[in-house]
Amino acid sequence: xxxxxxxxxxxxxxxxxxxxxxxxxxxxxxxxxxxxxxxxxxxxxxxxxxxxxxxxxxxxxxxxxxxxxxxxxxxxxxxxxxxxxxxxxxxxxxxxxxxxxxxxxxxxxxxxxxxxxxxxxxxxxxxxxxxxxxxxxxxxxxxxxxxxxxxxxxxxxxxxxxxxxxxxxxxxxxxxxxxxxxxxxxxxxxxxxxxxxxxxxxxxxxxxxxxxxxxxxxxxxxxxxxxxxxxxxxxxxxxxxxxxxxxxxxxxxxxxxxxxxxxxxxxxxxxxxxxxxxxxxxxxxxxxxxxxxxxxxxxxxxxxxxxxxxxxxxxxxxxxxxxxxxxxxxxxxxxxxxxxxxxxxxxxxxxxxxxxxxxxxxxxxxxxxxxxxxxxxxxxxxxxxxxxxxxxxxxx
Amino acid sequence: xxxxxxxxxxxxxxxxxxxxxxxxxxxxxxxxxxxxxxxxxxxxxxxxxxxxxxxxxxxxxxxxxxxxxxxxxxxxxxxxxxxxxxxxxxxxxxxxxxxxxxxxxxxxxxxxxxxxxxxxxxxxxxxxxxxxxxxxxxxxxxxxxxxxxxxxxxxxxxxxxxxxxxxxxxxxxxxxxxxxxxxxxxxxxxxxxxxxxxxxxxxxxxxxxxxxxxxxxxxxxxxxxxxxxxxxxxxxxxxxxxxxxxxxxxxxxxxxxxxxxxxxxxxxxxxxxxxxxxxxxxxxxxxx
Numbered sequence: 234x235x236x237x238x239x240x241x242x243x244x245x246x247x248x249x250x251x252x253x254x255x256x257x258x259x260x261x262x263x264x265x266x267x268x269x270x271x272x273x274x275x276x277x278x279x280x281x282x283x284x285x286x287x288x289x290x291x292x293x294x295x296x297x298x299x300x301x302x303x304x305x306x307x308x309x310x311x312x313x314x315x316x317x318x319x320x321x322x323x324x325x326x327x328x329x330x331x332x333x334x335x336x337x338x339x340x341x342x343x344x345x346x347x348x349x350x351x352x353x354x355x356x357x358x359x360x361x362x363x364x365x366x367x368x369x370x371x372x373x374x375x376x377x378x379x380x381x382x383x384x385x386x387x388x389x390x391x392x393x394x395x396x397x398x399x400x401x402x403x404x405x406x407x408x409x410x411x412x413x414x415x416x417x418x419x420x421x422x423x424x425x426x427x428x429x430x431x432x433x434x435x436x437x438x439x440x441x442x443x444x445x446x447x448x449x450x451x452x453x454x455x456x457x458x459x460x461x462x463x464x465x466x467x468x469x470x471x472x473x474x475x476x477x478x479x480x481x482x483x484x485x486x487x488x489x490x491x492x493x494x495x496x497x498x499x500x501x502x503x504x505x506x507x508x509x510x511x512x513x514x515x516x517x518x519x520x521x522x523x524x525x526x527x528x529x530x531x532x533x534x535x536x537x538x539x540x541x542x543x544x545x546x547x548x549x550x551x552x553x554x555x556x557x558x559x560x561x562x563x564x565x566x567x568x569x570x571x572x573x574x575x576x577x578x579x580x581x582x583x584x585x586x587x588x589x590x591x592x593x594x595x596x597x598x599x600x601x602x603x604x605x606x607x608x609x610x611x612x613x614x615x616x617x618x619x620x621x622x623x624x625x626x627x628x629x
Numbered sequence: 630x631x632x633x634x635x636x637x638x639x640x641x642x643x644x645x646x647x648x649x650x651x652x653x654x655x656x657x658x659x660x661x662x663x664x665x666x667x668x669x670x671x672x673x674x675x676x677x678x679x680x681x682x683x684x685x686x687x688x689x690x691x692x693x694x695x696x697x698x699x700x701x702x703x704x705x706x707x708x709x710x711x712x713x714x715x716x717x718x719x720x721x722x723x724x725x726x727x728x729x730x731x732x733x734x735x736x737x738x739x740x741x742x743x744x745x746x747x748x749x750x751x752x753x754x755x756x757x758x759x760x761x762x763x764x765x766x767x768x769x770x771x772x773x774x775x776x777x778x779x780x781x782x783x784x785x786x787x788x789x790x791x792x793x794x795x796x797x798x799x800x801x802x803x804x805x806x807x808x809x810x811x812x813x814x815x816x817x818x819x820x821x822x823x824x825x826x827x828x829x830x831x832x833x834x835x836x837x838x839x840x841x842x843x844x845x846x847x848x849x850x851x852x853x854x855x856x857x858x859x860x861x862x863x864x865x866x867x868x869x870x871x872x873x874x875x876x877x878x879x880x881x882x883x884x885x886x887x888x889x890x891x892x893x894x895x896x897x898x899x900x901x902x903x904x905x906x907x908x909x910x911x912x913x914x915x916x917x
Contacts, residue, residue: 273727314813334816341817347810351832360828361818412818 258326259287260416260448261311261339266320267472268306280306282472283320288416288450293442295451295459298469299495304452305420307469311450312418313337325415335364340409341418344425346401348393354380354404355389361412379411380404382441399430406441416448423458435461456496460484468492485542486615493540493617500546500585501617502539502559506532513611519580522559523552526614538617543586545613548575548597549606557614559607561585563599575599577607666885676882684886692870692887699867700894702781703850706788710845711838713789714796718837719830721797722804733801736794748787748858755783755859779861787855792848796841803837804830839906847895867891 268281281303288294296304309315310322313334321330329337340361349357355376362372380386383403393401402422409417422438423431439462442449453459459466460480468475468483468491476488487493493501502524504516513525514537526539541557552558564584565576575587585607589597599605666684670676689696721732739747754760755777765771777783807830815825853868860866867887874884 312817314817334813335819335821341814343810343814345808345810347808347814349811349814349829360815360820364819364824408814408818 258290259323260290260292260325261288261450262286262321262323262326263307263311264321264323266307266310266317266322268303268310268315269318279472281310281317284472284474286467286474286477288448289464291446291448293439293449293451293462293464295453295463295466296469297453297456297459297466297495298475299454302469303472304454304469308341308418308420308450308452311416312339312341314341338414339416339418340412340414341420342402342405342409342422344420344422346393346405346422348401348404348408350393353390353392354385354396357393357404358408358411360408365412375411376407379407382410382444383407383437398426399434402426402434406438410441410445410447413445414447416450419449419451421453422451423453423455431458438462460496468495470495487540487617490538490617498543498586499540500543500583502541502583502585504537504539506535506537508533514616518559520560521552522557522579524557524559524614525611526616527612528616539614540617541609541614543574543588546585546587546607546609548577548587548589548599549608552606553608557607557609557611559585561605561607563601563603563605566599566601573597577605579607662885662888665881666889668882670882672879672881684882685890688883688887688890692867695865695867695870696890696894698865699850699891700898702785702788702866703846706785706792706849707842707846709785709789710792710796711841714793714841715800715834715838717793718797718800718804718834722801733798736797740794744791745854745858747791748854751783751787751790752778752858778859779864781860781864783859784856784864784866787859788849788852791852791855792845795844795848796838799840799844800834800837803834803840807833835906839903842902843899847899850895851891 263284263286266281266284267279270278270280272278284303284307296307298304306315310317313329313332313336317330321328323329324337324339334341349360352360358376358379359372362375367375376389377386380388383406385400385403385407388396388400388404393404396404402425405422419438423434426434435458438449442462451459451462460483463480465477465479466483467477470491476483476492478486483492484496487496487499490501493499502516502518504518504524506514507517508515509531510525512527512529512531514528514532516524516526516537516539518524524539526537528537549558552560559579561577561579563575564578565574567574570591572591573589575589577585577587579585587607664678665676667678667680667682668676669679669681669683717736721729725732752759755762757763757766757776757778762771762775762777766773766775811829811833812825815829816822820828850866851868853866853872856864856866856869857872871884871887871891874880874887878884
């Protein structure tokens with residue numbers, strides 16, 4: 234399969250011979266994919282432990298997780314740099330499990346950028362087109378167009394070593410995109426950049442993805458990055474997918490304790506269900522506090538973990554008439570300019586983090602040792618694992 | 630104040646011992662040899678400084694045959710060494726895995742035996758009634774007048790054999806410096822294995838080949854042990870001529886003049902080579 238058979242810039246992903254032309258074919262499907270390494274001592278390690286997922290055409294899809302969670306190995310199996318020990322990798326419905334990288338119509342942006350140090354920028358970007366035997370004039374046009382897309386016009390004759398990290402990053406992007414692949418794989422591409430540049434590049438990447446309409450598969454350990462850019466995120470841990478959903482779903486309705494802890498700051502309250510009040514499970518909490526959480530099916534007596542995000546909690550002098558309220562003592566105050574982070578310790582020693590915006594109506598001014606009430610609406614709380622996996626289909 | 634003085638003197642203190650060593654054992658002898666090369670006379674009557682360059686003219690006309698032979702032997706041996714060493718370095722670097730240090734040690738193992746002894750053992754192996762040819766001759770498999778010793782092949786083989794590690798090591802280092810993701814990038818961008826090698830690996834390893842050629846060609850061209858032990862009268866190299874002039878004939882001025890001619894010829898050759906394929910240009914040439 235050559236790189237020339239591909240979509241034109243800006244249009245929808247290409248029509249494919251083997252797959253029906255409808256938009257329902259997934260760009261990339263993984264079916265029971267696993268990767269096992271054998272260490273030198275002979276024991277085997279499962280880096281990827283059975284993954285099923287379908288990435289839609291034109292989607293910005295992220296795999297998010299701590300180092301060693303299998304996200305890069307999964308990406309490398311999509312790219313063809315690692316062979317899956319089990320399962321199948323499908324590209325537009327076509328099985329490419331054993332196809333080498335140079336015959337797969339996907340391109341990769343490497344963590345180290347992996348530019349060819351002995352070639353100038355033009356030659357770097359033209360590399361793929363030349364191998365694919367694209368006509369000379371077309372190569373020139375497409376390289377120029379691609380460099381313009383990443384805002385590096387006029388840099389053709391420079392060497393990679395003469396560019397800054399951010400510019401090298403853009404060349405790596407142009408070098409991959411110029412081939413108009415069916416999917417672009419990005420392996421922590423912003424990892425080596427400083428914070429400011431990283432944020433600029435996040436917006437840039439999103440703009441470029443919208444412009445070219447190519448499926449992006451993005452690997453990162455930075456949850457902010459994943460939430461900002463992605464249409465959908467797969468949170469990975471221990472070689473498996475913990476949760477797959479839109480950034481909003483993952484942030485607001487984490488399916489597991491791991492997801493809740495890994496994405497943003499989460500407060501987790503553990504307790505037993507005392508009774509049901511409609512669809513609300515009422516937790517037994519020490520003291521005069523109240524805590525309830527919506528659940529799908531009624532249950533009493535069971536152990537339950539309630540999670541609530543720091544920005545959903547407010548600090549009140551008196552408990553409100555309804556909703557959740559827990560008394561506590563302020564143990565830490567961190568002033569951050571636009572907001573203040575309070576740590577409040579409840580009667581049973583649970584530490585709760587609260588973000589309070591320092592806006593015009595700011596009425597909270599507490600010091601360490603002050604007593605206060607943590608107040609939130611029951612629907613802002615979420616029972617971990619209690620409402621079943623949030624295994625959403627991708628948005629159409 | 631004292632500290633500033635100390636830090637100002639540090640570079641000199643660090644360079645001084647080595648600098649002195651080079652001054653005494655390289656610069657002084659070379660000046661002495663230069664002066665010797667323009668003297669005339671003989672050992673019995675003594676040498677007088679006459680500032681004559683006739684020695685240079687004499688050695689060029691007398692020994693140009695050995696000169697040309699040395700350069701041809703040097704070139705052939707160097708090319709042979711590249712052909713032998715590159716695949717070795719390539720395999721160790723890309724496929725050596727955890728055993729790389731072992732392979733490199735094995736490569737250097739012969740150095741623990743002196744060069745003369747190794748070359749003498751070659752002579753024992755390759756002589757007409759030696760381990761290799763003895764049985765072949767008596768069994769009539771090869772004709773009685775087939776020899777290996779005292780041929781150009783034997784001398785060049787000896788020269789090449791000695792230089793293999795000096796070529797493998799710099800190429801190995803150059804290959805080790807290539808970011809492995811760059812190779813994956815080439816394959817990601819539709820390059821076959823052969824194209825990846827020709828367009829990426831080879832150009833990026835050329836500086837190593839360049840260094841290896843320097844380390845091989847210069848010592849090999851001026852070598853005399855290989856020709857002395859494995860060669861015959863038809864394989865005399867310029868190193869042997871210098872040795873004979875010095876040790877046997879005691880014609881010091883001529884030997885000195887010949888040494889300088891050799892030195893300048895090698896320097897010129899190396900500069901021409903560096904100019905044609907300088908490390909920076911090596912990259913440019915290969916990128917095109």
